Amino acid sequence: TQLLEQSPQFLSIQEGENLTVYCNSSSVFSSLQWYRQEPGEGPVLLVTVVTGGEVKKLKRLTFQFGDARKDSSLHITAAQPGDTGLYLCAGAPSGYSTLTFGKGTMLLVSP
Amino acid sequence: GAVVSQHPSWVICKSGTSVKIECRSLDFQATTMFWYRQFPKQSLMLMATSNEGSKATYEQGVEKDKFLINHASLTLSTLTVTSAHPEDSSFYICSARDPQHNINYEQYFGPGTRLTVT
Numbered sequence: 001t002q003l004l005e006q007s008p009q010f011l012s013i014q015e016g017e018n019l020t021v022y023c024n025s026s027s028v029f030s031s032l033q034w035y036r037q038e039p040g041e042g043p044v045l046l047v048t049v050v051t052g053g054e055v056k057k058l059k060r061l062t063f064q065f066g067d068a069r070k071d072s073s074l075h076i077t078a079a080q081p082g083d084t085g086l087y088l089c090a091g092a093p094s095g096y097s098t099l100t101f102g103k104g105t106m107l108l109v110s111p
Numbered sequence: 112g113a114v115v116s117q118h119p120s121w122v123i124c125k126s127g128t129s130v131k132i133e134c135r136s137l138d139f140q141a142t143t144m145f146w147y148r149q150f151p152k153q154s155l156m157l158m159a160t161s162n163e164g165s166k167a168t169y170e171q172g173v174e175k176d177k178f179l180i181n182h183a184s185l186t187l188s189t190l191t192v193t194s195a196h197p198e199d200s201s202f203y204i205c206s207a208r209d210p211q212h213n214i215n216y217e218q219y220f221g222p223g224t225r226l227t228v229t
Contacts, residue, residue: 031215042115042204042220043155050215088154092216099216104154 003027004089006102014110016078021105023089024071032072032091033099034063043088079109113209114138117221124195124228131191132224134205140185141207145218146178149202161188195228202226 005024013019023032031050035043047056049065049072056063060083062075076083089102114137124130134144142163147155159169159180167180177199179191188207192199202225206218 033215033217035220040202040223040225042117042206042222045217045219048215048217086154090218097216098157098160099218101155101157106152 003093003100004091004102006087006089006105008105009103010106010108012108012110013079015080017109019076019079019107021074021076021087021107022071023073023102025091025093026070027093028069029091030069030094032065032069032089034072034074035088035090037086037088037104038084043086076107079107081109081111083107084109113219115141115205115207115219115221117205117224119224120222121225122227124226126196126228127194129191129193130195130226131189132203132205132226134188134190134207134221136186136207136209136219139207139209139211141188142185142210144182144188144205144207146180146188146190147204147206149204149223151202155204158190192226195226197228200226200228 007022033048034046037043047063052067052069054065060077064073087105090099116135118133144161146158148158149155157170158173159167161167161180161182163182163185169175182188202223204223206220
């Protein structure tokens with residue numbers, strides 16, 4: 001059973017388009033993190049959301065944590081080829097100290 | 112800050128030999144490090160949690176005698192793949208927690224090591 005479900009698994013879009021990636025769970029998380037991984041590299045932490053309903057912005061990326069702290073979304077505005085990569089959500093369920101990762105969303109942005 | 116390095120970045124070895132991968136936290140002391148394995152186009156699979164000065168905690172299904180983990184100092188953890196076989200070929204990634212930025216269990220990842228066993 002996958003604790004964190006990410007959708008879509010794969011997304012191929014044109015430069016300039018908007019997109020949203022979802023991370024859902026039936027469990028409550030004290031926080032959720034989003035990472036981006038480029039081919040052949042390790043994941044890089046983008047953001048941590050902690051408070052239910054929280055919205056964080058990182059340039060063209062907007063991250064939201066669900067009110068019940070069971071889900072999160074990542075919205076990219078005007079995607080660019082440099083946004084290409086594997087986006088992973090991760091979190092430690094309440095009471096646990098080890099991160100669990102979603103299966104990831106592979107984003108390909110074509111010029 | 113929070114930089115993690117891995118060495119080597121890629122390695123090719125013959126079946127039956129052993130390979131050691133190093134993971135270092137460069138600008139912080141990491142009491143806890145993690146080792147992951149990643150197959151192409153898939154997410155990270157946690158192999159083990161490495162605690163400085165104590166035995167590693169392995170995830171279910173990961174062979175302790177095959178994947179030896181040593182965390183002898185606060186800045187270095189090593190993963191040794193013993194008697195490697197072609198099915199051990201994979202991308203191995205380590206990560207570490209920075210105690211000063213650990214409220215939400217954030218991890219900082221190394222760049223990964225590509226292992227190919229021929």
